[in-house]
Amino acid sequence: MAKVIVDVSMSLDGFVAGPNVRAAEPMGDGGERLHAWMGAGGPDGPIHARERTLVNGAVGATIVGRTTFDLGHAPWGGTPWPGIPAFVVTHRPQQGFVGANGGKFSFGGLTEAVEWAKEAAGSKDALVLGPDIARQLIGLRLADELWIHLVPILLGAGTRLLAGIEAELAPLWEPVGRTVTHLHYAVVRP
Numbered sequence: 001m002a003k004v005i006v007d008v009s010m011s012l013d014g015f016v017a018g019p020n021v022r023a024a025e026p027m028g029d030g031g032e033r034l035h036a037w038m039g040a041g042g043p044d045g046p047i048h049a050r051e052r053t054l055v056n057g058a059v060g061a062t063i064v065g066r067t068t069f070d071l072g073h074a075p076w077g078g079t080p081w082p083g084i085p086a087f088v089v090t091h092r093p094q095q096g097f098v099g100a101n102g103g104k105f106s107f108g109g110l111t112e113a114v115e116w117a118k119e120a121a122g123s124k125d126a127l128v129l130g131p132d133i134a135r136q137l138i139g140l141r142l143a144d145e146l147w148i149h150l151v152p153i154l155l156g157a158g159t160r161l162l163a164g165i166e167a168e169l170a171p172l173w174e175p176v177g178r179t180v181t182h183l184h185y186a187v188v189r190p
Contacts (some may be wrong), residue, residue: 001124002119002121004137005147007058007149008146014162019155028159033153044180051149061124061126063087067132068129072129110140135161141166143187145187169187
């Protein structure tokens with residue numbers, strides 16, 4: 001059965017986006033530095049490439065917050081994975097929407113999106129895009145795993161991922177990386 005995976009790059013001070021998130025800067029001021037590792041070479045290049053392969057190989061569907069959907073539509077055509085079904089959690093649906101990258105989008109509530117995404121993912125997993133939706137899924141124990149790519153920068157302000165929620169996490173395997181630490185946890189259900 002498909003898992004719901006929150007996969008996110010995060011600064012050492014806990015931010016997943018910088019301040020002033022807007023269309024011109026979808027990751028906020030300075031936030032794009034959180035993703036620099038994805039294309040970086042250097043001594044950890046093979047580790048980072050393996051992480052990207054793991055993420056890209058896992059995604060069979062996405063669960064997307066409305067703000068992330070709106071901000072990601074122009075640069076991605078909908079989501080970073082062309083043709084992958086996306087389930088947008090929103091109170092403002094757009095029926096029949098097809099992204100510029102070929103992705104099909106369904107709009108609904110949180111639990112609906114989780115059910116639809118897990119079914120659509122088939123033998124793969126449903127990846128979560130958007131900090132607010134990720135926080136809700138972790139807090140409600142609807143997320144199965146949390147993959148954090150801990151980037152050694154301090155943003156000082158922005159969007160926090162884990163603020164205001166409580167959850168117990170169990171490590172899935174040893175952290176890897178020197179320049180960016182890749183952490184993988186299971187969300188423990190009571």
